[in-house]
Amino acid sequence: MKRSKEGLAGYLFAAPWLIGMSVFLLYPLASSIYYSFCDYSVLKPPVWVGMENYRELFQDEVFWKAAGNTAMYAVMALPIGMATAMGLAMLLNSKVRGMTVYRTIFFLPSLVPMVSLAVLWLWLLNGEHGIVNELLKHGGIKGPNWLGDPAWSKPALMLTGIWGVGNSMLIYLASLQDVPTSLLEAAQLDGANAWQKTRNVTIPMISPVILFNLVMGIIGTLQVFAVPYVMFPGGSPARSTYFYAMYLFDNAFRYNKMGYASAMGWIMFLVILTLTFISLRLSDKHVHYGGS
Amino acid sequence: MSALAKDIDLESSPEPAFQSHAKQNRVRVALIHLTLILLSIVFAFPFLWLVTTALKPIDQTMAVPPVWIPREFQWENFGKAITYNADKLGYIPFLLYARNTLVLCIMTVAGSVASNALVAYSFARLRWKGRDFLFAVTLATMMVPFPVLMVPTFALFRELDWIGTFRPLWVPAWFGSAFSIFLLRQFFRTIPFELSEAAKIDGASEWRIFRDVVLPLSKPALAVVALFSFIGTWNDFLGPLIYLLDQKTFTLSLGLQFYQSQHGGTPWNLLMAASTIVILPVIILFFFTQRLFIQGIAITGLK
């Protein structure tokens, strides 16, 4: 009796999400597959075209450029971002005085709205009036044309990304707190120096969190949209910052090729699933789940 | 391991054991301080530049060599930013955008807290068939990238005739979100089950237990959900970009774009002033709720 009452209550309480997930996630996901096989412009009902969209994507140079840009960006930004976040977290973990102040300074940038972020960095990196190049000049370096030179636009974007690592830094910090000091002390007694301690004790102990941040990072960098949309409209200069999500957006809302855009969406999803799966598989060997 | 139950201790200082270790420690501490100070300057610099630019007259923003701190602070730039172009038709009604954003925030925060609490409670403390499987599915949904949902969700809202209204931006918040469900579920599980048992023995219904036993103990966690929801809505750009058409209904994220002239060239000082105003509430909120914030983020990483 009580069981079924609880069971009923369970469904009722969970109902908002069950409905929400079905309506706003599963149904769109399913229709997305359907649309990806159609020529669909919203103004007219979808017309089945089979594999046509996927075939066209394959031959679409802009698609490959966008995918390439996104991959390149992810490969550059992820490791650097993760290393920065971890490095900062480790510094903060050393329990030096004034920790809260430093922590605040590093974390605040990640709260800034995307558009403000983009606009601020547009200003900082401006070729003629930007302060970043001015500072470099003082240091004797001639700063590149961050926003106008295709070779430097992705690094420019990376700068904005690194400035915002506060979020993952906090996650690392919290997990560093959880590393049992007993293990560190034992290593210390064994004569390990700082680097060895880090490599052999700390990193394995926080490896689940590293994995978590890696997966979240992959999902995030592959979807990057708002900041390049504002900083580099059209992916200029010369399409160097034309990312996957931007091309998807343009196809859906500017060129009215919603079927085409859906196909792009599904490919992205499959790539993310694959990468996540690979990460999980690889991690089995390296990630140490210390009784949680 | 509940990070909310145990505070994150970040303020105690080290205890040197031996004399030579003490010396080593001092050097080490000094180095760390130095690095932290340098990095802080680097990280804080953009903010400082943001605010000083906001206070300059336009010609000083373009000056070469750059003006570090303006001679007089043009505080009126903030006022000008709010009323930018007011004398021309098609001006930027900053306050209107702020109001719209706030209105949206109220609706999404309320919906987020209400729905996620209910659902997380179900996953955390009620037993029902399929619960764990569905929870795993919930977690999996966090991997679905938004772009794949963009088109069909748009088509869905079109069918409902909701495009151009605010509904696509707040109604989904009332149906839960995977991230907040996960957060709250982890927290709810840390509340001793004996309390629920006791109440049940007293004849309380699940709803009573939820409302009178679990919720009051969960204020910090609920506050975290509210906080994240607020910041998410305040900063949201893509949603308003796709669903809002009438310029009068725009939010601050969209409104900020208008300072950039389509013909190239921008009133940088006003744009920075406007940006500052947009960033400010979130930062102020952070200062008042630091603890919650940190703990909230921490718990997401610890699985």
Add this chain to the structure above:
Amino acid sequence: MIRLNDIALPGLALAVLAAIAASEKMTDRSNPPGPVRITYWEKWTGAEFDGIKGMVDDFNRSQNRIHVDILSISDVGNKTMLAVSGGIPPDIAGLWGPNVPQYVDDNAVIPLDDFCLEAGIKEEDYIPAYWQIATYKGHVYALPSTPASTALHYNTRLLQEAGITKPPVTLEEMDAMAEKMTKKNPDGTIKVAGFLPAEPGWWNWGWGYLFGGRLWDGKDKITANSADNVKGFEWVQSYSKKYGPAQVQSFKSGFGNFSSPQNAFMSEQVAMEIQGVWMHNYTSLYAPKLKWAASPFPYPSTRPDRKDTTFVDMDVLVIPRGAKHPKEAFEFIRFVQEQKNMEKLCLSHQKNSPLRKVSDDFWKRHGNPYIRLFDRLAYSKNAVNTPRIGIWPEYQSEINNAFDEIALNRKTPQDALDAVVARMQPKLDQYLRRLEMRQKVNH
């Protein structure tokens, strides 16, 4: 229980309900009683917006059945498409000529043939180049609000300083004059550029036309890499080579707002540029002391048949599909087409008129000293318009991209344009195929 809980929850609920009420009210689309209200989305801001607003006010005053609500919408080309997709389009949209083919192919605007027939609006009333922009595949889908043509604008003071007495007639003359007028700073950066193909950058797609090239053969071929087009872009690249691409980028990033005294041409940083008939309007507002003049854009000496090449374009009024009041919408559009109204509107923008019949008053009252030139150019047999294909937005992106690469000296024009063809030809094929498919389904 705790007292806070007693008021907090109901208080919160009230706040939420109030918020919902407020947000619903803001997006309410129902019709209040009274005259039929139609929405009109227009792209203009500032003085140009004032011009069209005056026309709207005139219309509203002239009768009391219809009331037009005009809104200045940024990015109106994309926003209108989005609104049509979303099912809530405005009744009238003020787009650009190049938008028409895409909108028609996507079934986003309604044909106006029957309306025109009823109202007595005929092809013969208009300058051919402009009527062409209003029609597509044999039907009328748009009608003009204001037209435009382009010419060479040059700074007479800088010209004289360089010892030049007459504006250039051929491209080679212009190149030589540009060199004379270019000034550099002591550190080698550009101070004044004689001519910059990338300024203002609104016709980057069109430089091939100067040499007789075409971007589309009118049927099914993308011809961006034809020999003439390549010649055109080689000429563009010659400027990058002369100045140094990095120099040009830096120089450009320092330009101010178009509609401000810091405009490149108005602040005398660029001595000659291609611009449209509206330029006079802007110079009189932002740089009244500037000494400038306009002349037909030079042609390559090897191609005298390209004399009087000008880019024509038109701001158009369309009725989006799904508009609630198409008939009333057309009444306003028709109002604008009447000669006296059209002239009033074009005068307010200091532009030429798209109608063949022009009153003497119009010429007399016109502020632009070169208006006759712009009008004459509109009749030129070398008046150039964008290719009228639905995939023009994508195509334009590609060409602009190629222009960037060419201007940055990253690719040779042949390579860059070959890349454009490689990308766009399959897209055009695809596009034509889908159009066919859609036609089949609709029958």
